Amino acid sequence: MSLKHIDLLICCGSGCISAGALKIKERFHEVLREHKATNEVNIIETGCMGPCDYGPVMVIYPEGIFYQHVTPEDVEEIVSEHFIKGRPVTRLMLQNEEKTFSIQKDVPFYQKQIKVALENCGYINPESLDEYIATGGYEALGKVLTEMSPQDVINEMKASGLRGRGGGGFPTYIKWQMVHDNKGAEKYIICNADEGDPGAFMDRSILEGDPHRILEGMMIGAYAMGANMGFFYIRAEYPLAIKRIKMAIAQAKEMGLMGENIFDSGFCFDAEVRTGAGAFVCGEETALIHSIEGERGNPTPKPPYPAVQGLWGMPTVVNNVETFGNIPTIFRKGAKWFASMGTEKSPGTKVFALTGDVRNTGLVEVPMGTTLRELIFDVGGGMIGDHKFKAVQLGGPSGGCLTVEHLDTGVDYESLKERGSMMGSGGVIVMNEEKCMVNVAKFFMDFCVEESCGKCSPCRIGLKQMLAILERITSGFGREGDIEELQRLGESISKLSLCGLGQTAPNPVLSTIRYFRDEYEAHIRDRSCATKVCKDLMHYQIDKDRCIGCSLCARNCPVKCITGSREEKYIIHQVDCIKCGNCYDVCPVKAIEKEPGMHPDTVAHRSELGKAVNRYEDL
Amino acid sequence: MASVAQDQSRVYDTLAEAIEERKDLRNPLIEVLRIAQELFGYLPIEVQEFIAEKMNIPASKIYGVVTFYNFFTMKPRGKFTLNVCMGTACFVKGAPKLVQMISDYLGVGIGETTEDGLFTMSAVRCVGACSLAPVFVIGEDAFGRIDTKDKVKEILDRYE
Ligand SMILES: Cc1cc2nc3c(=O)[nH]c(=O)nc-3n(C[C@H](O)[C@H](O)[C@H](O)COP(=O)(O)O)c2cc1C
Numbered sequence: 001m002s003l004k005h006i007d008l009l010i011c012c013g014s015g016c017i018s019a020g021a022l023k024i025k026e027r028f029h030e031v032l033r034e035h036k037a038t039n040e041v042n043i044i045e046t047g048c049m050g051p052c053d054y055g056p057v058m059v060i061y062p063e064g065i066f067y068q069h070v071t072p073e074d075v076e077e078i079v080s081e082h083f084i085k086g087r088p089v090t091r092l093m094l095q096n097e098e099k100t101f102s103i104q105k106d107v108p109f110y111q112k113q114i115k116v117a118l119e120n121c122g123y124i125n126p127e128s129l130d131e132y133i134a135t136g137g138y139e140a141l142g143k144v145l146t147e148m149s150p151q152d153v154i155n156e157m158k159a160s161g162l163r164g165r166g167g168g169g170f171p172t173y174i175k176w177q178m179v180h181d182n183k184g185a186e187k188y189i190i191c192n193a194d195e196g197d198p199g200a201f202m203d204r205s206i207l208e209g210d211p212h213r214i215l216e217g218m219m220i221g222a223y224a225m226g227a228n229m230g231f232f233y234i235r236a237e238y239p240l241a242i243k244r245i246k247m248a249i250a251q252a253k254e255m256g257l258m259g260e261n262i263f264d265s266g267f268c269f270d271a272e273v274r275t276g277a278g279a280f281v282c283g284e285e286t287a288l289i290h291s292i293e294g295e296r297g298n299p300t301p302k303p304p305y306p307a308v309q310g311l312w313g314m315p316t317v318v319n320n321v322e323t324f325g326n327i328p329t330i331f332r333k334g335a336k337w338f339a340s341m342g343t344e345k346s347p348g349t350k351v352f353a354l355t356g357d358v359r360n361t362g363l364v365e366v367p368m369g370t371t372l373r374e375l376i377f378d379v380g381g382g383m384i385g386d387h388k389f390k391a392v393q394l395g396g397p398s399g400g401c402l403t404v405e406h407l408d409t410g411v412d413y414e415s416l417k418e419r420g421s422m423m424g425s426g427g428v429i430v431m432n433e434e435k436c437m438v439n440v441a442k443f444f445m446d447f448c449v450e451e452s453c454g455k456c457s458p459c460r461i462g463l464k465q466m467l468a469i470l471e472r473i474t475s476g477f478g479r480e481g482d483i484e485e486l487q488r489l490g491e492s493i494s495k496l497s498l499c500g501l502g503q504t505a506p507n508p509v510l511s512t513i514r515y516f517r518d519e520y521e522a523h524i525r526d527r528s529c530a531t532k533v534c535k536d537l538m539h540y541q542i543d544k545d546r547c548i549g550c551s552l553c554a555r556n557c558p559v560k561c562i563t564g565s566r567e568e569k570y571i572i573h574q575v576d577c578i579k580c581g582n583c584y585d586v587c588p589v590k591a592i593e594k595e596p597g598m599h600p601d602t603v604a605h606r607s608e609l610g611k612a613v614n615r616y617e618d619l
Numbered sequence: 620m621a622s623v624a625q626d627q628s629r630v631y632d633t634l635a636e637a638i639e640e641r642k643d644l645r646n647p648l649i650e651v652l653r654i655a656q657e658l659f660g661y662l663p664i665e666v667q668e669f670i671a672e673k674m675n676i677p678a679s680k681i682y683g684v685v686t687f688y689n690f691f692t693m694k695p696r697g698k699f700t701l702n703v704c705m706g707t708a709c710f711v712k713g714a715p716k717l718v719q720m721i722s723d724y725l726g727v728g729i730g731e732t733t734e735d736g737l738f739t740m741s742a743v744r745c746v747g748a749c750s751l752a753p754v755f756v757i758g759e760d761a762f763g764r765i766d767t768k769d770k771v772k773e774i775l776d777r778y779e
Pocket residue numbers: 163164165166167168169170172192193194195196197280281282283284285286318319320321323425499500501
């Protein structure tokens with residue numbers, strides 16, 4: 001890719017940037033100037049390489065040496081030892097007890113991965129059209145426009161078996177065929193980059209790391225269905241993604257890859273970027289369309305499907321970023337090749353954002369059907385510290401939790417759904433034994449209540465009711481029958497809501513009840529949260545034998561509920577304690593313990609006051 | 620006061636230009652509101668009415684759009700907006716504690732502005748830096764793995 005001897009690829013994905021990648025890049029420029037070696041080294045800023053947890057990371061070619069946790073102080077040594085003397089710096093390589101991993105592809109994190117949508121992410125400079133072309137970019141578009149009819153393109157998509165990566169898993173070719181067959185005067189294609197699932201960042205990373213790929217995928221789709229105009233709907237929280245896509249559009253136009261009569265085929269195409277304004281429901285396709293139209297992003301009932309009546313009433317296809325990301329490769333390597341990966345019903349690969357209490361957090365791409373165990377323990381490197389795996393949440397606020405017994409489940413659309421979870425956009429949140437599942441369910445419910453657009457009552461009112469029940473359970477006022485009430489409400493809301501938000505919002509609650517019912521029961525019956533997360537269902541206790549009577553806790557207690565003396569030692573007056581945890585943090589001898597369960601004093605106090613403290617009494 | 624009024628009118632002129640530039644786009648209302656919020660810092664009723672007149676859209680509709688999206692605010696903001704991520708990954712990694720630490724340090728809660736007008740604290744859903752959870756963002760700078768009061772203090776003290 002360059003005439004220089006060394007290619008230095010510095011990851012400038014969001015993770016590495018926050019870890020200081022830009023400072024390191026500056027330092028490289030400085031040090032290379034000092035050594036008069038700027039001509040020997042080609043510094044390339046790439047998109048996310050994936051292993052965010054090791055950041056800042058970099059790869060040095062021709063060998064492919066992988067350095068992690070690099071600091072600006074390490075730069076001098078890399079230049080003088082590695083670049084000048086040819087002796088790579090071992091201490092910056094990834095090491096475990098047995099081995100040092102010098103080459104990127106040997107790093108265990110990459111072992112089970114197959115990169116399709118992420119092919120170029122972390123490998124090319126996303127701001128350079130030339131680099132995209134050098135890796136085979138726009139070959140697929142050329143082939144499609146010059147050798148294939150729109151129907152051929154759709155047939156090839158059918159053969160590939162590609163299903164939408166935005167969550168639903170709907171076969172992409174069907175939507176394209178519908179719009180193709182629809183003889184509208186105008187047709188539109190939309191890229192859904194709203195990425196609303198909190199805990200997922202693959203769409204952002206692909207847009208930032210390989211924007212031309214998405215544009216190429218969109219254009220192939222546009223040609224197949226006969227659309228001449230495309231929109232990127234990108235959330236406002238992703239300014240770099242917005243900038244990169246705008247840049248890619250401008251570059252493609254300048255090169256004649258977009259605009260009038262592309263590749264002399266007679267096909268014309270233009271695209272525009274629209275930004276979201278922070279509403280989860282706008283990821284839903286009908287809501288998204290209304291938002292582009294400048295309206296409130298309320299969903300509307302389907303049918304009419306967007307393929308029949310979409311943007312400005314015209315036939316429209318909405319596809320996810322990652323869906324488009326697969327398309328150029330499908331046409332370059334063939335539908336057969338693509339369909340040979342993954343499972344029969346879910347061919348290809350899927351990008352996952354691995355986060356939570358797992359060691360290697362980051363972005364990974366594995367064949368469909370890879371088991372959760374492989375994903376979390378092989379690629380993800382297992383749990384942080386000595387903690388045990390407890391649960392994994394897939395599919396974000398619409399998904400569900402799975403447990404240890406599901407670790408050997410292969411991830412594909414059907415298997416996850418059968419077990420009460422969901423593929424969703426690919427957020428994988430791994431949780432250890434310190435997490436309270438009732439609290440996690442409450443978190444998702446809170447999210448959905450806040451994001452409900454309010455158009456239909458099952459979602460607007462029903463979810464609020466579910467949240468209130470969860471709040472009363474976690475604050476120690478749970479009642480017999482609450483679990484059944486949650487299930488009853490959840491099932492009806494799923495059936496009656498207008499859009500996917502309401503239809504799937506009960507899933508996290510229903511799945512945690514299914515797999516962690518005992519936790520709900522302990523919260524309700526024993527007024528106890530075993531993980532000590534729910535503040536009302538735990539208490540702090542001073543161990544008299546260990547307390548040295550220093551009074552630090554008493555002085556730091558904001559409500560002055562700790563009293564005592566050097567001789568008598570200190571005690572907490574449970575009824576007044578607000579569980580701020582200050583005492584726990586300041587005690588120099590760690591004499592304060594967190595105990596599960598509501599303290600008997602608090603239980604007695606509450607029953608004495610009755611209604612005055614129980615705001616859930618009349619609910 | 621005269622200069623404040625002049626400044627204001629200049630900002631209105633800039634907004635009018637931005638609207639003019641976009642008049643060929645189809646329904647650019649949300650883009651225009653974004654620009655207006657950038658210019659004024661927030662979207663008071665007067666600004667909404669101004670846009671309504673210039674774009675020939677009922678003010679009630681603009682109000683409907685402004686109140687629908689979390690991104691738009693009708694309250695003035697501090698010099699910096701500090702967005703704490705309350706996405707799932709951050710939640711699991713201790714975002715509630717982070718909110719508490721920042722709130723203790725600044726003396727304001729979510730949705731409030733510090734007395735000196737420096738920070739407005741708000742909560743957002745996932746900023747796409749989940750591998751660094753828990754995260755907060757000021758402007759375009761993301762700060763990750765913030766787990767102690769000292770780290771919070773060290774970062775916030777840089778802003779003035
Ligand atoms: C509440 C809700 C939120 C959604 N959010 C997104 C999103 O952020 N990104 C996305 O691609 N699809 C999202 N979807 C799915 C879209 O409605 C649509 O199915 C998808 O964009 C189609 O693209 P695909 O076929 O390529 O997957 C969401 C759906 C619902 C109901």
